[in-house]
Amino acid sequence: MLLEVRDLHVEFRTRDGVAKAVNGVDYGVDEGETLAVLGESGSGKSVTAQAIMGILDMPPGRITGGEILFKGQDLLRLKEEERRKFRGAEMAMIFQDALSSLNPVLSVGDQLGEMFVVHRGMSRKDARARAVELMDRVRIPAAKERVRDYPHQFSGGMRQRIMIAMALALEPALIIADEPTTALDVTVQAQVMALLAELRRELNMGLILITHDLGVVADVADRIAVMYAGRIVESAPVHDIYKAPAHPYTRGLLDSIPRLDQKGQELYAIKGLPPNLMNIPPGCAFNPRCPMARDVCRTDAPPLYDVIPSDGTRVSACHFWTECLHG
């Protein structure tokens, strides 16, 4: 396993109380594998990613338990200075909004080149040459002329390509992409995802794709981990999950995708709202919204059950996963 998150707990101490954002997340990603992390806003998917990268704001954030093993080493035991060396070189992150993720007062060439200056101690001139190479690689037209341009002079898709180029600059082993295409047009989204998937394959990187777009996931992911209220509720190879979800929340998500063959019909929506993280319901966190909820769901938090075929590739946090799988 390239990266393994084990029983990670993160909470935020705010004036109003303690918000438990991540409550025992387990997931892992292998070299060359794409793991999609799905979930609504506030499900803890981004917080988990920030904890992996070590860029969580602490305080107010606090990691209260768990391990993050990267190439077998627990990142949480490292000093900040040691962790910083991992960032960019071993693991990198792509953010949602490329315009605000690029410094408006530095040219893109400077920002790309900075990766080489910071981590490799290159001269500015060499770094700039590498920046042009990178821009070519993410297929920015006329890279040589555009390397001196500023972020606002690029279109949304081009900016996201530059972010990808920055993240890939040092060929890290792991890339975390936090909703990399949310801010883009549908056609550009597909181009950017295709580029990301292609580079991932070529460099044999592990990719954690955080998204709430099920369409994107189906095309590029190998595995899916569905998060709810700071926990993994279902984790499975991508085709299994689409064929037959083993958790009612996953089922709800899949049912709420608009479909062309249901034109005119009312779109399914999971009723209710995601739980308040300061006051997560006892038992299964999904029980107030779950169509299958019974008494046991309101009292006992479900463990991660091994789902058939019990080879460890598929888990579900639902007491009634069999029912869900077959119903």
Added chain:
Amino acid sequence: MPEQPLESEGVIAGTGTGGAMDLATTEAETPAKRPPPAFGGGPGGGTESTGKPRSLWSDAWRDLRRNPVFIVSGLIILFLIVISLWPSAIASGSPLDCDLAKSQQGSAPGHPFGYDGQGCDVYTRTVYGARTSVAVGVCAMLGVAILGSVLGALAGFFGGPWDSILSRITDIFFAIPVILGGLVLLSVVTSNSIWPVIGFMVLLGWPQISRIARGSVITAKQNDYVQAARALGASNSRMLLRHITPNAVAPVIVVATIALGTYIALEATLSYLGVGLKPPSVSWGIDISAASPYIRNAPHALLWPSGALAITVLAFIMLGDAVRDALDPKLR
């Protein structure tokens, strides 16, 4: 990193669970499957580049050059700087060359502004007074800007206890009334140089800049690109110097420019009150102070140094306004 260009090969497989997804992927496949050259020539390509790259600063400079307020105030300030460096270029006499016999006389050939109560040439003294005013203003502004922005930036960036301590100290300094503080602190100083006055201004002025620097660093710190830089391995000092400072410095520049004008006025005020500079220093404040009792008999002796002071302060405030307009994209 392999050198050969990548071939785009339509990675999207389109497993397709829903109709909408199929639609999205079909739409996207066409452009994604095009070979790279077509990509480059496509309409989405290099069309956004318009002329030479522009940054916030070059944009601001372009705006400033067209702004009449900037041109007028800039020329006045340029003139002031020139005459403070070389006062003898336009005033041949010495400001300390006085003849009591000519006390309070009006303008005479070669002495266009007339004479003050001590029989000194008002024109020469006004010209030489600019040097003191500009020196005090610039030095105080630099001191305030450096001390204030460093402390403010560190407090804003690191936050936590440092921020709390610094903010309370700032509050304490804000509570000190400037004139009263000047009367108390400077009245014990016997030195006749400009440094105690500058030191006093820095001591009382830095909290203003530090608050602004702190605020704009906190704003800049929350930008995604700072988080992104961090995620890509930038150190604290690199984030602060390369990513935050350039994006937080504009308000500091604006306030410091306007403050420069007020420091010049404050020097005059303190000198007027007798706790700033003292004769034989030459300063507008000293001259205004000396001329004020004779405002009925010799108004010219008061008018010229006060006019020079007013124009100077106004020029710096106008410059500050122009710079603010240029640096604030929201006002464009």
